[in-house]
Amino acid sequence: MATTSSSFPRPIGSRQRFSALLAATALGVYLLLIIGATTSLTNAAAACSTWPTCHAPADPLSQTELVIAWGHRLAAVIVGLLVAATAVTAVLGDVSSRVRWTILAAAALYVIQVGVGAATAIFGPAAIVPGLHLTLGLVIFTGIVLALAWDLELATGEANDTIDQPEPLESTAVDGEAPAARPLPTGRLARARLTAFAYFKMMKPRLMWLLCLVAAAGMALAAGPSLTVSTIVATLGGGVLAIGASGTFNHVLERDVDQQMSRTADRPLATELIPVRNAMAFGVLLTIASLATFLTINRLAAALGLAAIVFYSVVYTLVLKPNTVQNTVIGGAAGALPALIGWAAVTNEIGWPGLALAGVIFLWTPAHFYNLALAYQDDYARGGFPMMPVVRGETETRKHILYYIAATLISTVALAWITDLGALYAATVAVFGGIFLWAAIVLHFEQTESAAFRAFHASNAFLGAVLVAILVDALVLTGAVL
Numbered sequence: 001m002a003t004t005s006s007s008f009p010r011p012i013g014s015r016q017r018f019s020a021l022l023a024a025t026a027l028g029v030y031l032l033l034i035i036g037a038t039t040s041l042t043n044a045a046a047a048c049s050t051w052p053t054c055h056a057p058a059d060p061l062s063q064t065e066l067v068i069a070w071g072h073r074l075a076a077v078i079v080g081l082l083v084a085a086t087a088v089t090a091v092l093g094d095v096s097s098r099v100r101w102t103i104l105a106a107a108a109l110y111v112i113q114v115g116v117g118a119a120t121a122i123f124g125p126a127a128i129v130p131g132l133h134l135t136l137g138l139v140i141f142t143g144i145v146l147a148l149a150w151d152l153e154l155a156t157g158e159a160n161d162t163i164d165q166p167e168p169l170e171s172t173a174v175d176g177e178a179p180a181a182r183p184l185p186t187g188r189l190a191r192a193r194l195t196a197f198a199y200f201k202m203m204k205p206r207l208m209w210l211l212c213l214v215a216a217a218g219m220a221l222a223a224g225p226s227l228t229v230s231t232i233v234a235t236l237g238g239g240v241l242a243i244g245a246s247g248t249f250n251h252v253l254e255r256d257v258d259q260q261m262s263r264t265a266d267r268p269l270a271t272e273l274i275p276v277r278n279a280m281a282f283g284v285l286l287t288i289a290s291l292a293t294f295l296t297i298n299r300l301a302a303a304l305g306l307a308a309i310v311f312y313s314v315v316y317t318l319v320l321k322p323n324t325v326q327n328t329v330i331g332g333a334a335g336a337l338p339a340l341i342g343w344a345a346v347t348n349e350i351g352w353p354g355l356a357l358a359g360v361i362f363l364w365t366p367a368h369f370y371n372l373a374l375a376y377q378d379d380y381a382r383g384g385f386p387m388m389p390v391v392r393g394e395t396e397t398r399k400h401i402l403y404y405i406a407a408t409l410i411s412t413v414a415l416a417w418i419t420d421l422g423a424l425y426a427a428t429v430a431v432f433g434g435i436f437l438w439a440a441i442v443l444h445f446e447q448t449e450s451a452a453f454r455a456f457h458a459s460n461a462f463l464g465a466v467l468v469a470i471l472v473d474a475l476v477l478t479g480a481v482l
């Protein structure tokens, strides 16, 4: 990263103490949102019809609900104090006017939110507009995160931190020749093993576990406990082959530019270990195998599988990636398609829960990849790719990571709203979402490669854990949602 050589971590001055307070408030509002959603989903509010305190209900079965309702009330008080302290500091302190006004608007909405909460408790949920409390909570959270992103931009950012001239790679190809490949082993078996491993690597196996979890979560939401092993095997089999096919085409199409980048210079096509013709044949074979596998389920799954392969290989790799800074954002649609494939494999149609899951993946993708783009920005600049940190700078990229995390977290609440996902899902989103948000906030204060990798791993841990929670919730705990 460009800033690793500067004097980070920076000393925390009073300016940055405000940012830290705002960050704590953002995390607090987020946790409150999750506890609030849990209160609503578990019907815990019904266990407490008094305000501001809750009285123990006569029915001992409602004790758990009472604890959740009390937790929500206590969290609301603590977070309310944090919001108030942030608003007062914003008025008195040296902050930008858009940050100050956004915090004041959020604080005013918080007061209204307390009133709505009291009305719900005393007069019952029927007395207020459905969804008003949740919507206000989401607006408050969005406001606080926007204020945080804008404030951190000023407190920790730099005006112009784009890359003009990247350092050339020492081993860069000369006159279009491939970088010197490692000498091939002499033994036949060792050579065959090396080649087989190269074909395997072209399938981008490291991405498969998470993309398979996405498809599995789509299936689980659609089928619940009645999900059959044959549907799982065919969908994940077709998915693995489709990822392999698109990864292989990606290797073919980027073989020249891969030679310019240190992360990719040793890829089998960049080093000419595998001839282009063979790789193309492998990709076509994988595509046919994938479609044949999907067709054993239904035609919609096969059509979506083909769309994912074409979108990633052609639209993303060839059109978007070299030409627009929004490559990652639009390209996220390819990674979101497995959610629809999973849903379609069970239902033979496209449904709202599948679309909502796809929405979570779509919004998560920039928050996932921008961390890597920060860590590898010199490499991407060498390859001539207009990635966010290269053309807009690190400061802008860090801000966008926060935007997309907020959008992702909001979309996870929306997913819970239109499905029967319950407490396990809510707790997982809360814990791993909090860690993800925290890692992105730390990335502003600690502008190093290792902090960027930490946020990247937090992004994968977040999505992985949330998807596993969906699986357990839908397959074991709650049953079918259809």
Ligand code: HEM
Binding pocket: 206, 207, 208, 209, 210, 211, 214, 263, 327, 328, 329, 331, 332, 334, 335, 336, 361, 365, 368, 369, 372, 460
């Ligand atoms: C435009 C969209 C995306 C871009 C540009 C992107 C980019 C990357 C890159 C460059 C890597 C490093 C690969 C390597 O060094 O071998 C990576 C790793 C990874 N990505 Fe993404 N990604 C995107 C979307 C996704 C999606 C949708 C998923 C799954 C839902 C995903 C899951 C993963 C996983 C699991 C890893 C490997 C992590 C590890 O090895 O620890 N990515 N991504």
Ligand SMILES: CC(C)=CCC/C(C)=C/CC/C(C)=C/COP(=O)(O)OP(=O)(O)O
Binding pocket: 207, 211, 239, 242, 243, 246, 247, 250, 254, 305, 308, 309, 312, 321, 334, 335, 337, 338
């Ligand atoms: C079902 C199916 C076919 C899904 C395909 C969707 C898919 C593979 C999405 C992931 C996108 C991705 C990992 C891009 C990697 O970036 P990059 O290609 O820019 O990374 P690189 O620089 O390592 O080549």
